[in-house]
Amino acid sequence: MYRAQAHAYQAYQQNQVMTAPPEKLVAMLYEGAVRFLTQAANACRERKIEETHRNLVKAQAIVAELMGNVNRDTGEIGENLFLLYDYMHRRLVEANLRKDPKIIEEVKEMMISLKETWLEAIQLAKSK
Numbered sequence: 001m002y003r004a005q006a007h008a009y010q011a012y013q014q015n016q017v018m019t020a021p022p023e024k025l026v027a028m029l030y031e032g033a034v035r036f037l038t039q040a041a042n043a044c045r046e047r048k049i050e051e052t053h054r055n056l057v058k059a060q061a062i063v064a065e066l067m068g069n070v071n072r073d074t075g076e077i078g079e080n081l082f083l084l085y086d087y088m089h090r091r092l093v094e095a096n097l098r099k100d101p102k103i104i105e106e107v108k109e110m111m112i113s114l115k116e117t118w119l120e121a122i123q124l125a126k127s128k
Contacts, residue, residue, distance in 0.1 A: 030115035
């Protein structure tokens with residue numbers, strides 16, 4: 001029974017991603033990164049090395065995906081966003097090497113701020 005429910009939930013999640021508009025996909029990436037960073041920080045504090053690593057790798061993959069989708073031709077904003085993602089990615093690599101929850105929390109706070117800013121930008125764009 002559990003397997004069927006898990007499969008149905010996975011199918012639902014995949015459908016959400018496949019049908020979401022691009023601006024929603026970015027928000028979903030931010031949310032996923034925050035979730036994995038929270039799990040990584042908690043696991044790190046509990047000295048669960050494998051779980052910390054697994055969640056940090058997932059967060060790194062999300063940051064890499066965000067980096068790959070930045071339009072750097074938009075000038076200073078695009079370039080600065082790319083550089084911020086690059087910094088976050090490097091910090092996550094360092095956090096994974098050192099297993100340092102403070103670094104994880106630093107990146108998590110930046111990700112939360114980006115998510116909030118992104119959601120505000122979507123609302124502004126919709127109101128115009």
